[in-house]
């Protein structure tokens with residue numbers, strides 16, 4: 001069931017020993033980053049061993065609204081956020097739904113009916129009264145929010161976990177994306193949707209027509225909604241429906257006070273407003289980004305705030321990004337797990353996938369496949385570069401299905417041994433992540449695929465391919481039996 005507020009999630013984290021309250025006064029400028037970064041870096045590189053807690057800062061710049069950070073900072077907390085014991089449970093559920101076949105027996109039919117009834121409950125519901133509108137500020141002032149200035153070179157304070165709700169003016173389709181917002185002054189921010197993202201597409205469609213584009217940036221509420229805003233869903237799939245699926249209950253929506261945009265009723269804070277496509281863009285950034293480097297300043301639309309609504313006692317959720325590992329690693333790892341079954345719909349030969357945290361999700365993907373025909377690895381590369389946000393993957397390593405993609409030592413050993421660089425590296429040019437500072441043109445660069453599968457005769461490899469070295473079972477068993485006597 002959904003969390004009715006961020007406070008409800010904080011209580012669950014606290015009961016699970018996953019949250020520390022900090023009442024010592026701290027500044028939103030740099031100080032919270034330094035504290036949170038030290039805690040996040042306790043996560044080291046091993047995703048499974050993350051142990052830095054979520055932090056609730058209760059006294060930030062003397063403001064009344066507390067700051068929650070690192071709430072998603074471990075796979076355990078991701079599971080708590082999504083209401084499961086392990087995010088793999090959701091991956092299995094998605095896999096099962098995808099594999100649903102027409103029922104054969106009466107029992108199958110009943111099962112399918114129960115499934116349909118359950119799924120029928122996940123579309124959103126419109127409500128009139130909403131906790132997120134307990135307080136309505138018609139004279140909005142963003143300075144009431146404890147917004148962090150994250151890093152010394154940042155252009156200013158940035159809202160880092162806003163769920164941005166837009167509608168496509170062409171089709172009416174809704175989108176929710178998580179795009180950072182730089183505070184320019186008490187009533188304006190930047191709207192940093194990258195050119196490949198859905199929000200930017202809606203903006204371009206609005207530009208074709210006249211008029212402002214109304215939108216709302218929501219903060220807090222059910223953490224599943226925050227995760228869904230980061231998920232790389234295709235344009236046509238509504239993040240609200242996806243959240244309903246995750247939480248097994250339809251999201252309650254309420255119409256904005258000053259905008260014709262529906263927002264989750266259980267949000268902690270809602271910032272309503274508009275961007276005007278006829279207005280000149282404004283310089284946004286630099287910002288210490290999730291690559292671990294500053295993303296360069298560039299021009300983005302200006303978001304004008306028309307109203308702020310909030311709960312009586314809201315919590316301000318935020319994160320910091322920077323040199324990995326950071327909190328966003330766990331949002332990304334959750335996407336890796338949940339989207340694997342979806343990738344397999346198009347590419348059933350994919351066995352497993354690892355987007356290593358230090359590869360910052362677009363720099364490196366390691367994929368294992370069940371190879372069935374010559375150049376199969378190359379087919380998988382091209383397919384992945386054509387699939388949604390996988391198109392950003394700068395380095396794609398394809399290995400055989402017997403390689404554990406999550407064991408980077410094994411991957412290094414296999415890839416190094418199995419490739420002939422001249423033959424096995426595939427270079428392509430195309431769209432790359434806007435944050436790729438090495439690309440010669442912003443958003444346009446090259447990518448490399450590495451075919452590290454065993455090569456076949458049918459692929460022109462005439463030599464013998466050697467077997468990996470392993471001891472035989474008989475000898476192993478014998479040595480086991482005398483091991484104690486060896487005193488080693």
Ligand SMILES: Cc1cc2nc3c(=O)[nH]c(=O)nc-3n(C[C@H](O)[C@H](O)[C@H](O)COP(=O)(O)O)c2cc1C
Pocket residue numbers: 160161175176177178179180181192193194196197198199229230231232233319321328331389
């Ligand atoms: C903490 C965090 C901050 C992000 N900031 C941005 C951003 O400023 N601009 C952007 O285009 N994507 C940003 N992203 C990535 C998007 O949220 C992600 O690509 C999402 O799938 C976009 O949604 P869309 O496909 O509906 O546009 C951020 C992700 C996280 C986890």
